[in-house]
Amino acid sequence: MSFAGRIAVITGASSGIGWALARALAAQGCKVGLVARRREQLAALAAEIEKSGGIAAYAVGDVSERQQALDSIHEVAGRLGPVDLLVANAGVGAPTTVEPLNVGDVEKMFRVNVLGVVYSLEAVLPQMLERRSGHLAAVSSLAAYKGLPGESGYTASKAAVNVFMDGLRVQLRSKGVAVTTICPGFVKTPMTEVNEFKMPFLMSAEQAAERIVAALKRKRKVYNFPWQLAFMMKLSRWAPDWLLDRMMHTYNEKPPFPKTPL
Numbered sequence: 001m002s003f004a005g006r007i008a009v010i011t012g013a014s015s016g017i018g019w020a021l022a023r024a025l026a027a028q029g030c031k032v033g034l035v036a037r038r039r040e041q042l043a044a045l046a047a048e049i050e051k052s053g054g055i056a057a058y059a060v061g062d063v064s065e066r067q068q069a070l071d072s073i074h075e076v077a078g079r080l081g082p083v084d085l086l087v088a089n090a091g092v093g094a095p096t097t098v099e100p101l102n103v104g105d106v107e108k109m110f111r112v113n114v115l116g117v118v119y120s121l122e123a124v125l126p127q128m129l130e131r132r133s134g135h136l137a138a139v140s141s142l143a144a145y146k147g148l149p150g151e152s153g154y155t156a157s158k159a160a161v162n163v164f165m166d167g168l169r170v171q172l173r174s175k176g177v178a179v180t181t182i183c184p185g186f187v188k189t190p191m192t193e194v195n196e197f198k199m200p201f202l203m204s205a206e207q208a209a210e211r212i213v214a215a216l217k218r219k220r221k222v223y224n225f226p227w228q229l230a231f232m233m234k235l236s237r238w239a240p241d242w243l244l245d246r247m248m249h250t251y252n253e254k255p256p257f258p259k260t261p262l
């Protein structure tokens with residue numbers, strides 16, 4: 001599939017993977033719609049894309065608020081045209097503590113990471129069904145494959161995304177709408193910059209974006225990368241609790257919270 005002239009909307013485009021993905025899709029000839037909460041970052045990215053000959057439109061919106069998600073995506077679609085590809089990438093992460101249980105952070109992760117995906121897809125699905133054509137993608141995580149101590153909330157939110165997308169993919173199979181779940185390992189972005197441990201197989205946002213674009217082109221069902229970490233995560237499902245407890249013990253003594261609270 002060629003991306004030339006296609007219209008792609010990316011949520012969470014103001015930073016990290018979403019930023020790099022928007023640039024990579026624009027470089028392939030896509031007209032890109034950029035959505036996130038921070039206006040200045042979106043404006044800077046749109047200007048950069050336009051300067052290099054691409055076409056971009058942006059709209060500010062919080063995807064965890066249903067109406068804002070719908071309005072912002074409709075706004076960029078109104079300027080660019082009917083959406084061929086929607087990448088629900090916006091996400092947040094924070095450790096889960098038990099003394100006390102940080103319920104507010106868990107709620108926020110579910111609102112953005114899970115409901116944010118659902119609302120974003122809702123914005124484009126009717127038109128895709130009408131046209132019997134389109135591609136829905138969500139950026140989940142390899143963290144979806146195992147509930148990790150100290151990351152219960154984040155891993156559960158990503159597991160929910162994977163399962164939601166799995167069901168949707170089969171349901172939309174005969175309706176002309178493709179569904180892709182993207183599960184990256186560690187990517188160097190503001191989200192991971194607070195991590196003090198050595199992140200295995202860490203890659204740049206540009207490298208991740210390049211791989212994601214290739215997976216989207218091939219309409220992969222589920223794209224897990226890098227394969228080495230995907231293999232380790234799937235293997236960890238059989239790891240005994242005592243081993244995971246020991247491996248994550250230091251992490252849980254001083255878990256890395258984001259610089260800006262969720």
Ligand SMILES: NC(=O)c1ccc[n+]([C@@H]2O[C@H](COP(=O)([O-])OP(=O)(O)OC[C@H]3O[C@@H](n4cnc5c(N)ncnc54)[C@H](OP(=O)(O)O)[C@@H]3O)[C@@H](O)[C@H]2O)c1
Nearest residue numbers: 012014015016017037038062063090091141186187189191
């Ligand atoms: N980095 C990794 O190692 C890694 C690994 C696996 C999966 N992921 C996933 O990849 C996605 C992108 O993460 P990243 O690493 O690129 O992190 P990032 O640099 O922190 O970017 C997160 C993006 O999401 C946006 N966002 C957050 N909350 C939002 C909300 N309520 N409404 C709209 N936009 C919102 C942010 O923009 P605003 O703040 O401007 O709204 C930002 O553009 C996330 O879903 C993350 O879970 C990351």
